[in-house]
Amino acid sequence: MRRQRGAGGGGAGWSSPKRLNLSPPPRSTIMSKNRDKFNPDPSIHISKMSVIIPFSPDVPCDSNGQRMWWAFLASSMVTFFGGLFIILLWRTLKYLWTVCCHCNAKKKEVHRITTGDGIKRTDKDDPAASEVGWMTSVKDWAGVMISAQTLTGRVLVVLVFALSIGALVIYFIDSSDPIESCQNFYKDFTLQIDMAFNVFFLLYFGLRFIAANDKLWFWLEVNSVVDFFTVPPVFVSVYLNRSWLGLRFLRALRLIQFSEILQFLNILKTSNSIKLVNLCSIFISTWLTAAGFIHLVENSGDPWENFQNSQALSYWECVYLLMVTMSTVGYGDVYAKTTLGRLFMVFFILGGLAMFASYVPEIIELIGNRKKYGGSYSAVNGRKHIVVCGHITLESVSNFLKDFLHKDRDDVNVEIVFLHNISPNLELEALFKRHFTQVEFYQGSVLNPHDLARVKIESADACLILANKYCADPDAEDASNIMRVISIKNYHPKIRIITQMLQYHNKAHLLNIPSWTWKEGDDAICLAELKLGFIAQSCLAQGLSTMLANLFSMRSFIKIEEDTWQKYYLEGVANEMYTEYLSSAFVGLSFPVICELCYVKLKLLLIAIEYKSDQRESRSRWLTLINPGNHVKMQEGTLGFFIASDAKEVKRALFYCKACHDDITDPKRIKKCGCKKFEEDQQSALSPKKKQRNGGMRNSPNSSPKIMRHDPLLIPGNEQIESMDENIKKYDSTGMFHWCPSKDIEKVILTRSEAAMTVLSGHVVVCIFGDVKSALIGLRNFVMPLRASNFHYHELKHIVFVGSLEYLKREWETLHNFPKVSILPGTPLSRADLRAVNINLCDMCVILSANQNNIDDASLQDKECILASLNIKSMLFDDSIGVLQANSQGFTPPGMDRSSPENSPVHGLVRQTSVTTGANIPIITELAKPGKKLPVISFSQDKSSGTSIQMITELVNDSNVQFLDQDDDDDPDTELYLTQPFACGTAFAVSVLDSLMSATYFNDNILTLIRTLVTGGATPELEGLLAEENALRGGYSTPQTLANRDRCRVAQLALYDGPFADLGDGGCYGDLFCKALKTYNMLCFGIYRLRDAHLNSQSQCTKRYVITNPPYAFELVPSDLIFCLMQFDHNAGQSRTSFSHSSHSSHSSSKKSSSVHSIPTTNRTNRNKSRDSRDKQKYVPL
Incomplete structure (x- = not known):
C-alpha cells in the first residue's frame, strides 16, 4: 500500500492510483479575501502531489495546486549571489589589470632611466586627469540625490522610509491570507500598490548602487539585503499570478532608520531623545522581523516533513510568542511546532534575551529621566502670561507670588510661567501645586531658544528675571542676568523685560543691548541703588525707608482691637501706592487744591502726577512731578499717584464728578456716572493700554497733559543770577547733585587724633565692614541722595566713613x-x-556690610552688623565733653548761643533746634515780633547712652532682626515688616525690595516714583553719563541747570513748637494736612510717633514707629514728627533761614553750619571765596 500525502504537505509523495475527492486545506481557518473563488475541483486527479493551495479557473494559476515558494526564493538568491559574483569577478579582473599595468609601467620607467630619456622630459598634464569623467559626475549626482544634506535628498530619504512602512503595513494586511495563494495582479489592489512601492525601491536601489564607493560592502548592507528578498518576489508574483508572503517581513528592518529620519526633520535634537528612539526602533524592528519569520515557518511547515507539521498562527500571535519568549516568561499557550521554528527560537532566545535585558531597562531609564516639566506652554485665549526666570527658589518664588497674586490688586488675569534649568524640590513643587490655576513650571533655560519657544516668550506680556541677592559674587550674578536679557532680546526684541540687578555699575551693560529700551517698558531694578537710597533717605528722615517699603508692598490689613502701637502701624501698612487718571472734574485746578479735595472728600492721598513736558528739548519725555505746587494746572488725562488701601478706592479719582458727587459725604458712594458722557470722554482721551489701572504702560494718552505755570519758580531769581559765578562749578552737568573737583583720598583721611580734635556734630557716620576682597556695594548710591542739589550747600550733612582703608580706596x-x-x-x-567721630552727636549712624555672603549659617551672615549695633548701644558718653571741647575752640553747640546770627529772628520767624531722639529736628517758630520770647518745651533725653543714637542697620537675613533689639518681644518667626526694628526704621533688609518686581510689572510708574524719591534725582541721562565715565562731570551754573534744583524733598516736621503747635496737642491730622498744604505747600503723608505715646505716660522709651497716611480724624500728640514733601527754598541759600519751610532733612542753619569744626586755622584760607565768612570758620578743608 502506498503512503498518501496528508493535506498541508508539499512536494512529491506517494499517492493512491485512485481519484481523490480532495478536501479543503488543513489551514482552512486562514482564508483569503476571495474565499468563494478558491474551491478545488473534485474531478481533478493528482498523481504526484496533493492540492495544497487554493486556485480558481478565473485565475491563470497552476491547476494542480503545486507550491512555487522555491521560485520566489530563487529569484532573491539568484539576484543576491549573482550580483555578488559579478562584483567579485569585476574586482578580481580590475586587480589583475592594475597589477599588469603596474608591472608594464615599472618596466618602462626602468627603460627610461637606463637610456637617459627621462632626464629632460617633463610630463604633460593628461586632459583626462584634469577633467571629471562622466561616471564620476553621475556618481556625484547620485550621492547628492540620496544624501540628506539637500532638500531633494531629505525628501527622497523620508519618502523611501514612508513607502517602506507602507509596504510593511501591506504585509500586515496580507498576513491574514494563506502563505501562498493564486492572485490576479489586475484585481488585487494591495498587490498593485506593493508593486508600485517596489518599483520605487528598485530605482532607489540603483541610485544607492551608483553612489556607493565600495560596491561589495554596499551589496552586503542590511538595506540591500532587504531589497534583495522583497523586490524580486513581487515581479515573480506578477509573472506567476500567485503571491507568496515569504520574507516581506524584512521591511520591518527599515524601522532602524527611524531616528535618522526624525533628525533630518529636526524633530530629534537632544542626545537622550535620539538614543531613546534608537533603542526603541532597534527593539521593535527586531521583534517584528523575528515574528515574521516564525509566522512563515509555522504556517508553512518543515520542507523535509512534506510541510505536514504546520500550524495556523496569525502574525500577531507570533508577535505575542516572541515577546513572552524574550522576556523568558513562556506561558506555553502558543509555541513553535516546526523544527525550523524551534531551531530559530533557540538562537533567537539568546540574542532576544540579551537585547531585552539590556534595551528595556535603558529605555525605561531614559523615559524615567525625561524632564517632568519638559512640555510646552499652551496659551489661553484672553489671558496673558508672564515668564519668570533667574534665581528660582522657594523663598524667591513664595515672596513673588505673595505680592503678585495679592487680593488687593485688581483681578489678576495673568498666568505665571516659571522657567528654570533645575527641577523644583518637594517644597517648591508643593507651592506650585497650591497655585496650579495661575502658575506653571517648565524645566529649561532662557539661554536656549528651544526653551524660549516652549514657554511662548514671543506672546508673553513680560519676562521677569530674579537675582540671587545672597550670592558670593554679585558681578557674576549680574553677568548671568545680563546674558539672560541678551538671549531673550535676541529671540524676541520687543518683549518687555524687568530684571533685578545687584550692582549699580552693571546697569550700564544693559544700555549696550540695542533692543533694550524703556519705551517698551524695560526696567532694571538695581537692588544696591535702591537699598542704599532708602538708607540715605533715612538719614534725612528716619523711618522713611520703612514707609516707602510698605507702600510698594502688597500687605493685607490686620485688625488689632487693643490700643497698642502695632494697631496704628498696621493700619498704615495696609496702604499701597497706585496710579489712576484724574477725572475731568479736576481740569483747571491747581495741584494743592486737587490734593486737598482728594484727601478730604475722596479719602485718597495724591502725592505726584505724571505729565508730558511741553518744552521743546524734552518734548518726548514723560516726567514725574512730586508735589509740584500751585503753579501746576491739571488738564485732561493727567495721571496721578495715590496712596490708598486698595485699587478700588483709587477709582474714585477717575469717577469723581462735581455735579453728581459734590454733596456726597461717604466716599464709597462715588461710582461711575453718565451725566457728561463720562465713559465716551475717557475712551477718547485714553488709549486702551492706559486704561489698565495698574498696567505698566508708558504710552501717553492722545491728549497730552500740559503744565500751565503762572509763577516762574523754576527759573532762579534775579538776585541769584546776579550773584551766580559761572566760572565756578558747584553742581554736576545735570544740575541734580552738588559737585566738587576730584580730591585725592589722602586729603580726606582723618587719623584718630585728627578726628578727636575735630568737633563733629549733626553728621552722618557710616560704619562699613569690608576688606580688599569684598565686593563693592556702590557707596556712591548712598552719597548721591545726601548731595542732591535741592539742598543748599550749608544744609549738606557731613559724611564720615569708618572702615577698612583698603576697601574705601576701591x-x-x-x-x-x-x-x-x-x-x-x-x-x-x-x-x-x-x-x-563723635558718634553720640551724629544725626544718623548707618551700619553696612560688604563682606561676601559665603557663610553657610544664615544667622552668621549679619554677625558684624549686629555686633556693631549692640556695641554702639552699649556705649556711654559724657555730655560735658562735647560742650567743653567746643567752647574751648570758641564754639557753642546749636541752640545754646542765642546771640549767634543763626538764631536771630528773621522776617518775624526764627529757626530753633531741639533735641529729639538723638537728632536735632529743625522746627518753625512763629513770632509776633522779632523780640518775642520762645516758649520752652522740654523734650530732652539722656544723651549719655548709646541707645539714644539714631541708627539704621542693614541686614542680609531677615530673621536676624530679632538680635538687634534685646528689649522687644518679637517672635523669631515674625515677618520682617511686623518686627519692631523695621517698624521703627532702625533695620532694613534688601528682601523688602522683592515686591518691586510685581509692582513694576503692574505699573512701571511706581518704580519711576520710588527712584525719584530715594535717589535724589537720578535720570536716564545721568545713568548714561556714569556708564561712559563712571564719574560725575562738573557743570557750570546756568539757569537751566539751576532750574533742576526746584524739586521736592522728603522732610520731617516737628509739632511741639511753631505754627503747628496748636494742632500738636490733640488736633486732627486732617487739619494739619490742609494747613500745611495751603500755607507752605507741604504735603504730609505720615507720622513718626513715639512708641509709647498712646499710653499718655512719661515713658523713657525714645523709639518711634511709622504711621502711613493716617485718617483725617487721627489725633496728634506734641511729640509727633510729620513726614512731608516740602518745596525747594530759593531764599534759604541767601538768608540761611526760611520763613516758609522747615524740616528734619534741611535742619537749622546753625546746626548745619556747626556740623564740622576744626582747630587749625591755617587751612581756612583755602576755602572757596564764594562762601561767606561763617562757612570759612566752620568747615573742615575739603
Whole structure:
C-alpha cells in the first residue's frame, strides 16, 4: 500500500492510483479575501502531489495546486549571489589589470632611466586627469540625490522610509491570507500598490548602487539585503499570478532608520531623545522581523516533513510568542511546532534575551529621566502670561507670588510661567501645586531658544528675571542676568523685560543691548541703588525707608482691637501706592487744591502726577512731578499717584464728578456716572493700554497733559543770577547733585587724633565692614541722595566713613567728586574710633556690610552688623565733653548761643533746634515780633547712652532682626515688616525690595516714583553719563541747570513748637494736612510717633514707629514728627533761614553750619571765596 500525502504537505509523495475527492486545506481557518473563488475541483486527479493551495479557473494559476515558494526564493538568491559574483569577478579582473599595468609601467620607467630619456622630459598634464569623467559626475549626482544634506535628498530619504512602512503595513494586511495563494495582479489592489512601492525601491536601489564607493560592502548592507528578498518576489508574483508572503517581513528592518529620519526633520535634537528612539526602533524592528519569520515557518511547515507539521498562527500571535519568549516568561499557550521554528527560537532566545535585558531597562531609564516639566506652554485665549526666570527658589518664588497674586490688586488675569534649568524640590513643587490655576513650571533655560519657544516668550506680556541677592559674587550674578536679557532680546526684541540687578555699575551693560529700551517698558531694578537710597533717605528722615517699603508692598490689613502701637502701624501698612487718571472734574485746578479735595472728600492721598513736558528739548519725555505746587494746572488725562488701601478706592479719582458727587459725604458712594458722557470722554482721551489701572504702560494718552505755570519758580531769581559765578562749578552737568573737583583720598583721611580734635556734630557716620576682597556695594548710591542739589550747600550733612582703608580706596573712585566726605580708617567695632567721630552727636549712624555672603549659617551672615549695633548701644558718653571741647575752640553747640546770627529772628520767624531722639529736628517758630520770647518745651533725653543714637542697620537675613533689639518681644518667626526694628526704621533688609518686581510689572510708574524719591534725582541721562565715565562731570551754573534744583524733598516736621503747635496737642491730622498744604505747600503723608505715646505716660522709651497716611480724624500728640514733601527754598541759600519751610532733612542753619569744626586755622584760607565768612570758620578743608 502506498503512503498518501496528508493535506498541508508539499512536494512529491506517494499517492493512491485512485481519484481523490480532495478536501479543503488543513489551514482552512486562514482564508483569503476571495474565499468563494478558491474551491478545488473534485474531478481533478493528482498523481504526484496533493492540492495544497487554493486556485480558481478565473485565475491563470497552476491547476494542480503545486507550491512555487522555491521560485520566489530563487529569484532573491539568484539576484543576491549573482550580483555578488559579478562584483567579485569585476574586482578580481580590475586587480589583475592594475597589477599588469603596474608591472608594464615599472618596466618602462626602468627603460627610461637606463637610456637617459627621462632626464629632460617633463610630463604633460593628461586632459583626462584634469577633467571629471562622466561616471564620476553621475556618481556625484547620485550621492547628492540620496544624501540628506539637500532638500531633494531629505525628501527622497523620508519618502523611501514612508513607502517602506507602507509596504510593511501591506504585509500586515496580507498576513491574514494563506502563505501562498493564486492572485490576479489586475484585481488585487494591495498587490498593485506593493508593486508600485517596489518599483520605487528598485530605482532607489540603483541610485544607492551608483553612489556607493565600495560596491561589495554596499551589496552586503542590511538595506540591500532587504531589497534583495522583497523586490524580486513581487515581479515573480506578477509573472506567476500567485503571491507568496515569504520574507516581506524584512521591511520591518527599515524601522532602524527611524531616528535618522526624525533628525533630518529636526524633530530629534537632544542626545537622550535620539538614543531613546534608537533603542526603541532597534527593539521593535527586531521583534517584528523575528515574528515574521516564525509566522512563515509555522504556517508553512518543515520542507523535509512534506510541510505536514504546520500550524495556523496569525502574525500577531507570533508577535505575542516572541515577546513572552524574550522576556523568558513562556506561558506555553502558543509555541513553535516546526523544527525550523524551534531551531530559530533557540538562537533567537539568546540574542532576544540579551537585547531585552539590556534595551528595556535603558529605555525605561531614559523615559524615567525625561524632564517632568519638559512640555510646552499652551496659551489661553484672553489671558496673558508672564515668564519668570533667574534665581528660582522657594523663598524667591513664595515672596513673588505673595505680592503678585495679592487680593488687593485688581483681578489678576495673568498666568505665571516659571522657567528654570533645575527641577523644583518637594517644597517648591508643593507651592506650585497650591497655585496650579495661575502658575506653571517648565524645566529649561532662557539661554536656549528651544526653551524660549516652549514657554511662548514671543506672546508673553513680560519676562521677569530674579537675582540671587545672597550670592558670593554679585558681578557674576549680574553677568548671568545680563546674558539672560541678551538671549531673550535676541529671540524676541520687543518683549518687555524687568530684571533685578545687584550692582549699580552693571546697569550700564544693559544700555549696550540695542533692543533694550524703556519705551517698551524695560526696567532694571538695581537692588544696591535702591537699598542704599532708602538708607540715605533715612538719614534725612528716619523711618522713611520703612514707609516707602510698605507702600510698594502688597500687605493685607490686620485688625488689632487693643490700643497698642502695632494697631496704628498696621493700619498704615495696609496702604499701597497706585496710579489712576484724574477725572475731568479736576481740569483747571491747581495741584494743592486737587490734593486737598482728594484727601478730604475722596479719602485718597495724591502725592505726584505724571505729565508730558511741553518744552521743546524734552518734548518726548514723560516726567514725574512730586508735589509740584500751585503753579501746576491739571488738564485732561493727567495721571496721578495715590496712596490708598486698595485699587478700588483709587477709582474714585477717575469717577469723581462735581455735579453728581459734590454733596456726597461717604466716599464709597462715588461710582461711575453718565451725566457728561463720562465713559465716551475717557475712551477718547485714553488709549486702551492706559486704561489698565495698574498696567505698566508708558504710552501717553492722545491728549497730552500740559503744565500751565503762572509763577516762574523754576527759573532762579534775579538776585541769584546776579550773584551766580559761572566760572565756578558747584553742581554736576545735570544740575541734580552738588559737585566738587576730584580730591585725592589722602586729603580726606582723618587719623584718630585728627578726628578727636575735630568737633563733629549733626553728621552722618557710616560704619562699613569690608576688606580688599569684598565686593563693592556702590557707596556712591548712598552719597548721591545726601548731595542732591535741592539742598543748599550749608544744609549738606557731613559724611564720615569708618572702615577698612583698603576697601574705601576701591570705592573712592566714585566718591571723589562729592563735597563734605571724610574717611577714618579703622573698624566700626572699635569704640575709640567711634568716639573719635563723635558718634553720640551724629544725626544718623548707618551700619553696612560688604563682606561676601559665603557663610553657610544664615544667622552668621549679619554677625558684624549686629555686633556693631549692640556695641554702639552699649556705649556711654559724657555730655560735658562735647560742650567743653567746643567752647574751648570758641564754639557753642546749636541752640545754646542765642546771640549767634543763626538764631536771630528773621522776617518775624526764627529757626530753633531741639533735641529729639538723638537728632536735632529743625522746627518753625512763629513770632509776633522779632523780640518775642520762645516758649520752652522740654523734650530732652539722656544723651549719655548709646541707645539714644539714631541708627539704621542693614541686614542680609531677615530673621536676624530679632538680635538687634534685646528689649522687644518679637517672635523669631515674625515677618520682617511686623518686627519692631523695621517698624521703627532702625533695620532694613534688601528682601523688602522683592515686591518691586510685581509692582513694576503692574505699573512701571511706581518704580519711576520710588527712584525719584530715594535717589535724589537720578535720570536716564545721568545713568548714561556714569556708564561712559563712571564719574560725575562738573557743570557750570546756568539757569537751566539751576532750574533742576526746584524739586521736592522728603522732610520731617516737628509739632511741639511753631505754627503747628496748636494742632500738636490733640488736633486732627486732617487739619494739619490742609494747613500745611495751603500755607507752605507741604504735603504730609505720615507720622513718626513715639512708641509709647498712646499710653499718655512719661515713658523713657525714645523709639518711634511709622504711621502711613493716617485718617483725617487721627489725633496728634506734641511729640509727633510729620513726614512731608516740602518745596525747594530759593531764599534759604541767601538768608540761611526760611520763613516758609522747615524740616528734619534741611535742619537749622546753625546746626548745619556747626556740623564740622576744626582747630587749625591755617587751612581756612583755602576755602572757596564764594562762601561767606561763617562757612570759612566752620568747615573742615575739603
